[in-house]
Amino acid sequence: MTHPVLGEIECVRSSRARRVSIRVRASGDVRLVYPCGVSEMRALAFLEEKIPWVEAARERLSHRRAALPPQLPPAEEKVRVEMLRRAAKADLPVRIGRIAAETGLRYAKLSIRASRxxxxxxxxxxxxxxxxxxxxxxxxxxxxxxxxxxxxxVHHDHSPRFHALVDRLVGGREKALSRELRAYAIR
Structure with missing residues (x-):
């Protein structure tokens, strides 16, 4: 549907949704998801209340995109990804093994993927x-x-107990490290 202020909006009724939610993609596209028990009119009313939030999110994403280096041509990007893959396969298994030994935490299997x-x-x-x-x-x-x-x-969620464990293992710096990580984009 076309919204008078926000432009094209993808509206999705979902049996899995528990509440009305809005997602602004990196491209600026907006997706409105709402449960089956909620009318489209009520979901759109929620969206109306959140227009300033959507516009702010688009602005943040626009600044983040502008700060990114230009995309490489496909052939060069493929070479870059393969270089990163080789470096990751050499570094990450050793690194996770060391950290697991230091913390006493155990994992079953490790895979390295090109997740973006x-x-x-x-x-x-x-x-x-x-x-x-x-x-x-x-x-x-x-x-x-x-x-x-x-x-x-240990904690398959993002509960307070999970965050307390992470915070303890990173010397009380979880919030600072999380904030620092958010400044980076996967490219």
Whole structure:
């Protein structure tokens, strides 16, 4: 649908949604998701209330995109990704092994992927996946992401107990490291 202020909006009724939510993608596209028990009219009323938030989010994303280096031609990007993959395969297994030994946290399996949406993830079976783009981060932030994922082997959520564990393992610097990490984009 076309919104008079925001332009094209993707409206999605979802049986999995528990509440009305708005997502602004990096491109500036807006997606409005709402549960089956909520009318489209009520979801759109929620969107109307959030127009200033959507515009602010678009502005932040626009500044972030402008700060990124220009994209490489596809052939050069492929070479760059392969270089990062080799570096990640040499560095990340050793790094996670060291940090796991230091913290006493155990994981079942490690995979390294070209994920552009997350720095890392941990499955319910304690399989940790790390993005090869971690290699673009300073070493202390790579370590922070690994500690974060290892802590998910104990708490499979982002509960206060999870954050307390991460904070303890990074010497009380979780918030500062998280804030620093947000300044980086996966590219």
């Amino acid at each position: 949406t997350k720095w890392g993830s941990c499955s319910g079976r304690n399989h940790i996946s790390l993005s090869l783009f971690l290699m673009t981060l300073p070493e202390h932030l790579r370590d922070y992401v690994i500690v974060h994922e290892l802590c998910h082997t």
